Amino acid sequence: MVNESRVLVAYGTKHGATEEIARAIARALTAAHLDVDLRPAGRVGSLDPYRTVVLGSAVYAGRWRRDAMHLLRRPELGEREVWLFSSGPVGEDSGDPQGQESFTKPRRVKEFAERHGMREPVVFGGMVDEDAGFIRKRMARKTPPELRDRRDWQQIDAWARSIAATLQGATGIPAAGGNAPLPVGLETTPRVPS
Ligand SMILES: Cc1cc2nc3c(=O)[nH]c(=O)nc-3n(C[C@H](O)[C@H](O)[C@H](O)COP(=O)(O)O)c2cc1C
Numbered sequence: 322m323v324n325e326s327r328v329l330v331a332y333g334t335k336h337g338a339t340e341e342i343a344r345a346i347a348r349a350l351t352a353a354h355l356d357v358d359l360r361p362a363g364r365v366g367s368l369d370p371y372r373t374v375v376l377g378s379a380v381y382a383g384r385w386r387r388d389a390m391h392l393l394r395r396p397e398l399g400e401r402e403v404w405l406f407s408s409g410p411v412g413e414d415s416g417d418p419q420g421q422e423s424f425t426k427p428r429r430v431k432e433f434a435e436r437h438g439m440r441e442p443v444v445f446g447g448m449v450d451e452d453a454g455f456i457r458k459r460m461a462r463k464t465p466p467e468l469r470d471r472r473d474w475q476q477i478d479a480w481a482r483s484i485a486a487t488l489q490g491a492t493g494i495p496a497a498g499g500n501a502p503l504p505v506g507l508e509t510t511p512r513v514p515s
Contacts, residue, residue, distance in 0.1 A: 322512075324377070324418065326355055326372075326488070327355075327356045327357075327358070327371050327372065327373075327374075327413060327454075328350055328355050328356075328357050328358070328373045328374070328375060328484075328488070329358050329360065329365065329368070329370075329371040329373070329374045329375070330334040330343050330346050330347040330350065330357055330358070330359045330360070330375045331343070331359075331360050331361070331362045331365050331374065331375070331376050331377075331392055332360075332361060332362060332376070332377050332378065333361070333362045333363075333377070333378035333379060333385060333386030333387070333388045333389025333390070333392075334361070334378075334386065335379055335381065335386065335474075336379075336448075336450070336452070336453060336457070338379065338408055338446075338447055338448035338470075338472065339377055339378060339379040339408040339471070342363070342377060342406070342408050342472060342477055342507040343375075343377055344359060344420050344485070345454050345474060345477050345481070346377075346406075346477060346480070346481040346484075347359040348481075349478050349481035349482055349485065350414075350481055350484065351424065353426040353481075353485035353489065354481065354489075355484075355488060356498075357374050357484060358370075358371075359424055361388065362376065362378070362386070362388040362389040362391070362392040363391075365387035368395065368398065368401065369397075371401060372401060372402060373401060373419050373484075373488060374398060374401050374402070374403050374404075375401075375403075375404045375405075375406070375481075375484065376389060376392055376393060376398075376403065376404070376405055376406075377389070377405065377406035377407065377408060377427055378390070378408070378423060378430075379407075379408050379447065380409035380424075380427055380447070381408050383423060383424060383427055383447055384427050384429065385407070385427050385428075385429070385430050390430070390431065393405075393430065393433060396432070397438050400489065400505050402488070402491075403439045403440065404432065404440055404443075404484050405434060405439060405440065405441075405442035405443070406442055406443045406444070406445055406480070407427065407430070407442050407443070407444050407445070408445050408447045408448075408472070409424070409425045409444060409445075409446070409447045409466050410424070410444065410471060411446065411447050411448065411449045411460075411468060411469055411470070411471050412463070412464040412465065412468045412469075412471075412505060413465075413468065414439060425444045426442065426444060427430070430442055432488075433500050443480055445472060445473065445476065445477055445480075446470075446471025446473055447471060447472065448469060448471070448472055449461045449464060449469050450469065459487065467501055477479065484499050490515065498513075
């Protein structure tokens with residue numbers, strides 16, 4: 322059965338930065354009294370319980386991760402309220418708006434969202450570290466240390482709150498406050514800075 326207040330937050334990640342963004346979103350939605358499940362995109366089963374889906378992915382070579390793309394294309398998503406985000410840019414912006422646009426906003430995702438009447442995906446800064454893989458290490462070394470993590474937690478929190486406000490307007494769920502339980506999937510490893 323569809324629970325009007327139940328929200329799925331799903332993410333595609335390779336190195337964990339996007340998972341941390343998804344956790345921050347799940348936490349903000351929970352603080353606003355929404356009933357939240359947090360899942361890797363590849364581990365989402367039936368969408369029946371959810372009226373609302375927040376789906377995000379890391380961007381690699383101008384594309385979303387395969388599991389997130391697969392979830393985006395599930396026909397049931399078209400019957401739900403959907404919010405999308407990408408996690409990508411690190412370092413300085415390129416100074417070439419067109420190049421930056423195609424680098425940070427995967428064309429397939431943008432076109433798919435447009436075609437299916439979904440909101441345009443939001444772009445959050447990403448994170449690279451020297452912890453894995455030749456290309457990732459090289460990218461991290463070319464990026465000034467202070468710009469290797471461009472995730473803006475306030476921006477992410479504000480976006481999540483705006484989702485909650487929209488849903489509360491639509492469903493009459495009470496506004497934030499009180500001690501909501503942690504979302505499913507968040508109980509074990511809360512790794513997001515508070
Ligand atoms: C090999 C490589 C390719 C990347 N390609 C893009 C890209 O095309 N567009 C973008 O915005 N960010 C790109 N990034 C940055 C990642 O999207 C960013 O580090 C992201 O936060 C990683 O998320 P994850 O840790 O969840 O995998 C790339 C990073 C690496 C290492």
